[in-house]
Each structure stands twice: as C-alpha cells, then as structure tokens.
Amino acid sequence: MAATRKSNFDSLFYQPADKFFPANHNTGLTFDDITLATLYSEILPRDTLLDTQLAEGLHLNIPVISSDMDTVTESRMATAMALNGGLGLLHYNLPEREQLSQVSRVKNHVHGLIQEPIKVLPDQFIGDVIEMIEQKKFGFSTFPVVDEQGKLVGLLPGHVVKPRYAKRKVAEALQPRAHVETINQKELGKDPIARADKFFTEHLGIHKLLVVDDKDRLYGLITLSDVERITQERLAQFKPARDSRFRLVCGAAVSATRNAFGELDRNRILAHVSGLVERGVDVIAVSTAHGHTKGVGDTVKVLRGAFPDLPIIAGNVTSAAGVEFLADCGADSIKIGQGPGSICTTRIVAGVGIPQMTALYTCSQAAKKKKVTILADGGITKSGDIVKALTLSQAVICGGIFAGCNEAPGDVLEISGKYYKQYRGMGSFAAMKAGSAVRYGHEKNPTQKVAPEGVEALKETCGSVDRVLAQLIGGIQSGMGYLGAKNLEQLRQKACYIRVSPAGMREAAPHDVVELKTGN
Ligand code: XMP
16 A cells, blocks of 8 residues: 555655664764654554553553652552553652551552541531631531541531531431441442442432441541542543552652661561562562662562562663663663753763663663563653653653642642742752651761752642643654554554754744643
C-alpha cells in the first residue's frame, strides 16, 4: 500500500534511534533538542494502549511514576497514582516506621470508603454540630454517632441539624443503632464499590452506608454520590494498577544506609525492606544520585539475595556501563537521569550529568542486552517530553509535574493572590537535613555533604492528580496516534528523530499571538 511505504527521501532526514543517536554521538541531546517525525497511521489516539511491564510481577496501566521526593510522594499521592493506573514511590525522608504505615495506607485503601468519617458523640448539642459544620465548611450534615470506644450508637440525620434544635442533645435526635443500615467490613469483599452499589439499589432513599467491624465499631462510610462517581469513572480506559489480591500497587524508596563505621548497614536495610514486604510493597527503589557505585550495587545484591522475587528499581545512572552494573547486581528496572530535574543543580554544582535523550539512548542499549527496563527520571515538563522519553524507556518518573497537586504533601501558600506548594530537591540542604536527621538520629550537623545539589522552590497549585494525568495521558495518546503506534512497544520500534534548531524550538510553542488561555 502506497500510504504505508517508507520513502527513502524521508529516511535521509528522519532517522530511527540506532542511526540518529550514533550520528549525534558527540552532543548531549535532551527533549527539546529533538522532535519525532509523523508516520502513516491507522491508530486513533483513543485506541492506544499504555500498559507497561517494568519487571516480572510489576505491571502498570499507564507508564507514569511519581518521584520518591518528600514534596511529591506520600500515601495520598501513591494512592492517586495507582488509582490512575500508575505508581507512586514513597520517599524515604521520614522515620522508617512512618514509611511502613504509608505503604499500609496505600495497600489498604478501599476506593470510595471514607476511612475516618467525621462523627459526633451522643452528649454533644446539635448547636455544637452546627458550629462544627460552619467552622470546617462541611458540605454535609448527616453524621454517624459513636460512643467513647468508637462503637456505633446511631446516625444523626441532616434534617434535625437545624438551629431550632440547637439546645437538644444528639442522643435525643439520632436515629438509633437498630434502625441504621450497616455492613460488616468483611462483607465488602474484593469489590466494595460493586457491593455498595448493590446495597444502595436495594435500599431506596438511603445515601450513606456505614461500615462496622466485628465489635460494631465504626470502620468507615460509603456514600451513594461517591459510588455513582466511581462507577462512572470505571468506564474510563485506564484501570487502577492493582496487585494479584486486588490491592493498589505501591512502591517505596530506600537508601544505601551506612552504619557508624561507614559500612553498608545490611541488617538495617534488610529489616526495613522485610517490613515493607510484609505490608505488601510491590517494588523497592534503591534511590541515589549516583547508582554506579559499590554502595548501591551491594545494596541491590543484598536485597536480591534476600528477596528473589521482589521487583527492584535502582539508580540513578546515565551510562550503558551503569545499567549493566545494576542489572548484574540484580536490579529489574533502572532509573536514568542525572541532573535533568527541575530542582536539580547537580550539573552546575558537580559539573556532571548527561542530557536526557542521549542518556536514555545509551542506557537503552545496555538494557536490551541485559533484559531489564529503564525509567526516564527527571526533566519532564510537558506530555510531549513523555512521548519522546517513551520511545527509549518503559516509563517516566516525574516530580515537578505533580508537586503542585492536591495530593502532594505540604501546605498551600498564598502569594499575591496565587497559590503555591513547596517543591524541593532531595539534594537541597533542607531535604538532606530532614533525611539525615531522621535516618541517622542526628539533630545537629545532620549531613556530611556540604554542597547541596538541589534547590528549594515553589510550584503553582494545579488541582488533582486525576486532572494532571488526564492531560498527560491525552498528550501521550496523541503522540502515539501521530506515529501509528498502537502500544508502547510499537512506539519504541517506530520512532524516528530529527534535531531541532533554536528557531524550530521557538516555532514549536505558541508565538506571535496574545495568549488568552494557556494550553494546560
Ligand atoms: P522533575 O524534573 O520531574 O525531576 O522535577 C524530578 C527528579 O529529579 C531528581 N532529583 C534531584 N536531582 N538534585 C538532583 O540533581 C536534587 O536535589 C534532586 N531531587 C530530586 C530525582 O531523580 C527526581 O525523580
């Protein structure tokens, strides 16, 4: 068919990776230095598949991972990432016990179940409840009523939460326990939303389902509106990333911890990772700035020896030798990136690091040989960068893109009418201080490393992870449509590249217009 035939003339300009990168071997190239050539396509963006296998037993439905940074990924972010089909890597700048609890929070997350619902006590006055609603700006007025031990006593219905009853006690106005419909947490089964959906259909007019444990203590609450929203979302193309027991997937980062003698603290690393595994962690990331080192290699070997089936990510490296080394030590997936991150100063401080597309190409060659996967870590600012990164890697890791989301840790700051969240490099002085202090028990002089390799910054708030990912996924799917790639494997096989001049780069962004609405 003429339409699909490749023109020799095109191939002089638009070259596949194995020609393009060797031809540009003496220049480090990053995302904006190149563009992808369009190809004949029969693929509509909406029909593209984005699932990716990072290791045996680690399958994601979208190739996007949130970075193990203390201003990006804690349990809320990891939960949101997995619900969208991706993965969150919990950072390690926190006490080990707290990281274990965060893994549990993600693994035990039941979508739609409010696990700590707002409740009231029988002794409270309705006036107090009204005051609480006003103060906290709650958009609801029906509350479960529990006693001091957390046992369910009844339900305070919204229609009695009125100023005229302010002097009445909750105990007088509640619907007693015997008349409140509940379900035991064990009956929720594998698919709590389907179970709750059935319950609401069977119980006309009931909008809240209280979940109790065997001792009749309130365990959670499922609302009809959440069930309806989630049922609608289930029609979405990309399903949550779950393990074989239907729990959300979750990753956790660990460092190559050393003891007081400067030796690798094998016992401590093994004890911590055992705890993470017991809680159901799906992947461990041995995360450091320089992964092609004895310390990181030994850590990976220790973990591989102790946990033969545990998927292990390790990094960061930017050379084929680095990938081979970590693969030989037992890593399944290797993080590629030194200095591309939006908060990184490694290249300025240390004079070291390779622009991302060149680093990805060299690393991808070793990865193919060693049958491991690679992750493009850092420097991604737009969906087009992700498409380019995915032509050479199996997934991307993003920090800055998610740091302004509701689900990222930290408070919102208002500056001149705009809202921001803090975003800092893990090599920034403040983050190193926090990490070293909790990790090694130091209060003062918490770090030996005196030259920070990251900055402390702000990101404008950008709403929910769902919203940000919807835009990124839309962009990835468009890119795949332009290349006629049905899945990520085809994207890697088909991609052809050409370098872009500075004028070409200017041409790529909106120009010569007064922008009324930004693209995002
Ligand atoms: P983005 O561009 O997504 O980058 O914000 C996130 C990635 O940057 C790395 N990282 C650092 N690199 N100094 C560095 O040189 C730092 O302080 C630092 N903190 C994070 C990390 O790989 C992350 O995923």
